[in-house]
Amino acid sequence: MENSGENGRTLQETVRGTTPAKGGDEWWIVNHHSQHPGDSGPLNNILYTHMNSFVTPKQQIMIALIEQQVAAIYLLDPDEYAVLLRGPLRTAQVAEARQMMWYILHSKLGFSSVICGNIYGRDHSTVLQGVVKFKSRESFAELRNEATRILDDRDIREIRSMVTAQK
Numbered sequence: 001m002e003n004s005g006e007n008g009r010t011l012q013e014t015v016r017g018t019t020p021a022k023g024g025d026e027w028w029i030v031n032h033h034s035q036h037p038g039d040s041g042p043l044n045n046i047l048y049t050h051m052n053s054f055v056t057p058k059q060q061i062m063i064a065l066i067e068q069q070v071a072a073i074y075l076l077d078p079d080e081y082a083v084l085l086r087g088p089l090r091t092a093q094v095a096e097a098r099q100m101m102w103y104i105l106h107s108k109l110g111f112s113s114v115i116c117g118n119i120y121g122r123d124h125s126t127v128l129q130g131v132v133k134f135k136s137r138e139s140f141a142e143l144r145n146e147a148t149r150i151l152d153d154r155d156i157r158e159i160r161s162m163v164t165a166q167k
Contacts, residue, residue: 054115054118054119055111055115055119056163056166058159058162058163058166059163061159062156062159062160062163063105063119064082065153065155065156065159066101066104066105066150066151066156067081067082067085067101068081069150069153070085070097070100070101070104070150071084071085071097073097073100073146074093074094074096074097074100075093076093076094076097081097084097085097085098085101085120086119086120086121087121095130096134096137098120098130099130099131099133099134100134100143100146100147101116101120102116102120102127102130102131102134103130103131103134103135103147104147104150104151105119106127106128106131107131107135108147108148108151109151109160112124113125113127113128113131
């Protein structure tokens, strides 16, 4: 399947002009560091098929940017973090990264536990339990500061303002 974006699109053009990939309801995420969707990078060519019916394309890009930064904190493979976060792997490293994502999405951005669960292939009660577990960690104050730093990222703030303005 080919990337449906046009070469030379900027981040804002990508967010405002995201279109379904050829042949279905799937959405392509474009690497936010690249001016060309064909360039390689950790966000390029990640297909978020299951997110399509739960969140908007702009929210998908925001989630992908947040995932990239959470993956860096937990030292997850930059080429595989999306698969690891959504997959069944339950190592401490991946589980904690997943719980941080749920904390950011649910507690900081206001996504419902049902939507978070649907995005990550989990039940809503698993998401709530993960958020509680994340908050109970001894290092929660430091991790909360990391979550705030992630949300203060320029690209994420820009997309959040577009998503908020759209409501």
